[in-house]
Amino acid sequence: MKWMKNLKTYVPPSFVVERDDYRCIRCKACVEQCSFDATFYDEDEDRVWNWDANCVGCDRCAAICPTEAITVRRADPTYRYNHNWNGHIDSIKKRAIFGGTPVVSMGNDRPYPIYWDHMLLNASQVTNPSIDPLREPMELKTFLGRKPDSLDISDDALKTKLAPQLELEIPIMFAAMSYGALSYNVIEALGRAAKEMGTYYNSGEGGLNKDHYKFKGNIIVQVASGRFGVHKDYLDVGSAIEIKIGQGAKPGIGGHLPGEKVSETISETRMMPQGSDALSPAPHHDVYSIEDLRQLIYALKEATEYKKPVAVKIACVHNVAAISSGIARAGADIIVLDGFKGGTGASPQVIRDNIGLPLEVSLAVVDERLRQEGIRQYVSIVASGGIRNSMDVVKAIALGADAVYIGTAALIAIGCTMCQQCHTGKCAWGISTQDPHLSKRVNPDISSKRLINLLEVWALEIKETMGAMGINSIESLRGNRLNLRGVGLNEKELEILGILPAGE
Amino acid sequence: MYEIDAKGVYYRDLNERVRKAIREHHKDIVLHNVCGQYYIGCGLNDRDVKLTINGVPGNDLGAFMNGPTIIVNDDAQDGIGNTMNGGKIVVYGNAGDVVAYSMRGGKIFIEKDVGYRACIHMKAYKEMNPTVVIGGCSGAFMGEYMAGGTLILLGLTKRDDKPLTGIYLATGMHGGKIFIRGSVDERMLWSEAVIVSPTKEEMKKVKSEVKEFCNLFKIDYNKVMDEEFVKVAPKSTRPYGHLYIPGP
Numbered sequence: 001m002k003w004m005k006n007l008k009t010y011v012p013p014s015f016v017v018e019r020d021d022y023r024c025i026r027c028k029a030c031v032e033q034c035s036f037d038a039t040f041y042d043e044d045e046d047r048v049w050n051w052d053a054n055c056v057g058c059d060r061c062a063a064i065c066p067t068e069a070i071t072v073r074r075a076d077p078t079y080r081y082n083h084n085w086n087g088h089i090d091s092i093k094k095r096a097i098f099g100g101t102p103v104v105s106m107g108n109d110r111p112y113p114i115y116w117d118h119m120l121l122n123a124s125q126v127t128n129p130s131i132d133p134l135r136e137p138m139e140l141k142t143f144l145g146r147k148p149d150s151l152d153i154s155d156d157a158l159k160t161k162l163a164p165q166l167e168l169e170i171p172i173m174f175a176a177m178s179y180g181a182l183s184y185n186v187i188e189a190l191g192r193a194a195k196e197m198g199t200y201y202n203s204g205e206g207g208l209n210k211d212h213y214k215f216k217g218n219i220i221v222q223v224a225s226g227r228f229g230v231h232k233d234y235l236d237v238g239s240a241i242e243i244k245i246g247q248g249a250k251p252g253i254g255g256h257l258p259g260e261k262v263s264e265t266i267s268e269t270r271m272m273p274q275g276s277d278a279l280s281p282a283p284h285h286d287v288y289s290i291e292d293l294r295q296l297i298y299a300l301k302e303a304t305e306y307k308k309p310v311a312v313k314i315a316c317v318h319n320v321a322a323i324s325s326g327i328a329r330a331g332a333d334i335i336v337l338d339g340f341k342g343g344t345g346a347s348p349q350v351i352r353d354n355i356g357l358p359l360e361v362s363l364a365v366v367d368e369r370l371r372q373e374g375i376r377q378y379v380s381i382v383a384s385g386g387i388r389n390s391m392d393v394v395k396a397i398a399l400g401a402d403a404v405y406i407g408t409a410a411l412i413a414i415g416c417t418m419c420q421q422c423h424t425g426k427c428a429w430g431i432s433t434q435d436p437h438l439s440k441r442v443n444p445d446i447s448s449k450r451l452i453n454l455l456e457v458w459a460l461e462i463k464e465t466m467g468a469m470g471i472n473s474i475e476s477l478r479g480n481r482l483n484l485r486g487v488g489l490n491e492k493e494l495e496i497l498g499i500l501p502a503g504e
Numbered sequence: 505m506y507e508i509d510a511k512g513v514y515y516r517d518l519n520e521r522v523r524k525a526i527r528e529h530h531k532d533i534v535l536h537n538v539c540g541q542y543y544i545g546c547g548l549n550d551r552d553v554k555l556t557i558n559g560v561p562g563n564d565l566g567a568f569m570n571g572p573t574i575i576v577n578d579d580a581q582d583g584i585g586n587t588m589n590g591g592k593i594v595v596y597g598n599a600g601d602v603v604a605y606s607m608r609g610g611k612i613f614i615e616k617d618v619g620y621r622a623c624i625h626m627k628a629y630k631e632m633n634p635t636v637v638i639g640g641c642s643g644a645f646m647g648e649y650m651a652g653g654t655l656i657l658l659g660l661t662k663r664d665d666k667p668l669t670g671i672y673l674a675t676g677m678h679g680g681k682i683f684i685r686g687s688v689d690e691r692m693l694w695s696e697a698v699i700v701s702p703t704k705e706e707m708k709k710v711k712s713e714v715k716e717f718c719n720l721f722k723i724d725y726n727k728v729m730d731e732e733f734v735k736v737a738p739k740s741t742r743p744y745g746h747l748y749i750p751g752p
Contacts, residue, residue: 014752094749102751226625227606231589232549232570259742271608271629272651276679276741281649285624286564286583286602295542295563299586302519303547303568349751424750 009097011090012078013052023069024048030061030070035426035438058419060428104349105422107249107341107386107408115360116392120502122483124470131472133463139473140459142171142403144380145309145333163333164309166240168403169198170459171474172393175384175407176222176244178204180257180266181345181422183439186431189414191215192444193451205244205255205280207269213237223300225254226280228270241300242311248342248385251315251355255280256346261425263434294330309333316340316362321369328370328378335379336405337362342385343408345432346423359385360399364497367400367479390458394465400479413454414447506530511537515562519543526553548572566593585612594720607634607653615721616640616661620670621648626680628652637717644670651679656713658685658728667692674736678743682736683710696743702735
């Protein structure tokens with residue numbers, strides 16, 4: 001029998017699929033939709049069965065079932081309760097049985113503190129008026145790039161030569177997610193939404209499919225250690241170039257797109273042989289120091305004739321402030337800080353769950369350090385990694401960010417249920433897969449509309465919050481920590497975040 | 505011929521002058537008195553342009569380049585041919601570290617020795633197939649992460665007391681071919697590559713590249729080909745696949 005258990009490799013299922021046989025009309029839609037082999041139809045018995053061990057809890061079957069016969073729920077832990085060993089038993093078993101280290105995806109899912117939820121925003125009452133964004137102008141426009149130390153305005157004209165800037169209608173961009181990690185239609189949707197909303201999407205490190213060159217003007221191209229798909233045309237199509245040093249979900253290690261995901265089109269876009277592993281080395285081998293980073297930044301500026309801002313993306317790690325200072329001095333125009341809750345298409349679990357720093361803390365210390373050194377104007381700061389809602393955006397900007405990247409939130413907008421199976425390439429929602437049968441489940445028309453809706457709603461929410469604070473331009477919120485108060489934080493945490501406790 | 509005196513010229517101005525010369529349709533550009541200026545030829549696209557450099561160019565020579573030919577009549581520094589996509593670089597001397605990092609197309613010929621990490625993560629795709637010929641010896645980590653392309657090491661400068669390549673040769677190699685004239689000490693290899701004999705077909709390619717090399721540097725072809733070649737090949741296109749399992 002196909003679903004016979006194998007005692008040697010048995011680990012208890014994480015989910016249980018409950019099926020109401022009375023409601024089930026044997027349409028087999030769930031069988032067809034499940035890409036994880038967790039559902040199958042037995043012709044002899046005319047019944048649909050589930051193989052719970054394979055279920056990843058993506059909820060695709062429940063969503064598709066026309067008679068609502070299916071409920072997927074988390075399985076209760078089967079072992080005797082043990083606070084100390086909870087979760088580690090299966091983890092040890094898997095390593096012992098399969099002889100490999102588990103690879104996971106999306107962001108860190110451990111219960112670390114979420115500082116966003118310990119910060120409250122201010123509002124105007126009596127002493128200064130709040131502003132109604134529905135009836136009064138409210139400015140979200142943001143420019144990313146190096147700002148001059150001073151402006152020379154004479155004869156009614158600006159004489160200072162400005163460094164190249166990225167112009168954003170809203171301070172939210174789509175984070176680097178590569179074609180390879182994501183399906184073609186998802187990239188298409190991100191590109192269309194970025195164009196419509198006057199913002200940018202990031203190509204990620206996997207190069208750019210020729211079809212997506214049409215989004216020129218709304219693309220940030222990424223250069224990572226593997227240099228996949230990096231060539232003259234690619235650099236030219238980007239409005240900015242982002243050097244990826246690190247990623248919040250996997251600081252200090254390289255990328256690894258497994259050979260089975262390197263299909264013909266991926267091989268074409270990445271410009272590497274089909275079927276071989278796409279290995280991104282852990283470091284850029286031409287960058288072993290800040291001086292070397294400067295060399296790479298200027299190599300990219302030379303290659304694009306100083307017409308584009310160059311961003312450097314780093315994972316938030318212990319010395320993030322000092323590193324950022326170095327990056328600013330190395331000539332970067334934008335620093336992207338990727339917090340430890342940032343997502344990934346694949347990362348070893350131990351790395352994702354144990355390395356890095358919270359974005360909130362990193363933002364605060366980097367902004368403070370650059371201000372103290374008098375070089376904050378050298379760079380714009382983009383906050384990335386675990387931005388879940390519009391208020392995270394507002395708080396990030398108040399802590400010192402110029403703009404934010406959203407990745408996971410954008411995927412959720414187009415259907416992701418965060419089952420964390422991106423690394424398998426089997427995404428049942430058609431998002432993180434290269435299987436043409438699965439990827440056609442994402443309709444770029446509907447998905448781009450949903451992304452536009454999300455950004456428009458967030459923009460409205462940001463404006464309403466700003467209005468409540470009596471602020472009519474996002475510029476006035478930037479680094480404005482007086483509008484933040486901490487709750488449930490200790491004195492040291494408040495000091496590092498640079499905010500006052502509630503009541504003070 | 506369009507000549508530029510690079511003496512004391514800041515790299516940014518020098519490269520702008522080169523770009524300007526190309527915009528004015530000069531095809532044969534000669535730079536005199538070059539002394540460490542960075543990024544010469546960086547990002548240039550024009551296939552019929554020839555840049556001759558008299559002096560020692562600085563780091564990242566020909567980075568992201570896609571077309572021109574660069575002749576260096578002296579030694580070169582680090583990072584030449586970085587992420588190069590097409591064109592040709594010929595160095596009449598030695599080159600520094602990270603030669604041809606992530607190179608994807610075109611050719612590089614180096615008369616003498618190279619430093620550490622030569623040709624790492626070189627890759628190939630369809631008609632794109634980069635070739636690097638090094639006349640001398642190399643430092644450690646040569647061909648690390650190599651995913652495609654051809655690297656030929658001739659060892660013409662080899663001294664008896666020194667090895668031909670450094671240690672960690674071809675670590676993480678998962679594609680491409682390395683041909684080495686003479687023999688390689690197996691201890692230099694890490695676990696992802698093996699030493700085998702090249703096939704007749706492969707030797708044809710080696711011979712044609714060596715011929716071009718010998719013509720460029722006026723070296724006796726027959727003498728070079730007198731010695732046997734060995735090939736360093738990857739064991740697998742997926743060297744690390746077995747280390748990872750799908751997580752929860």
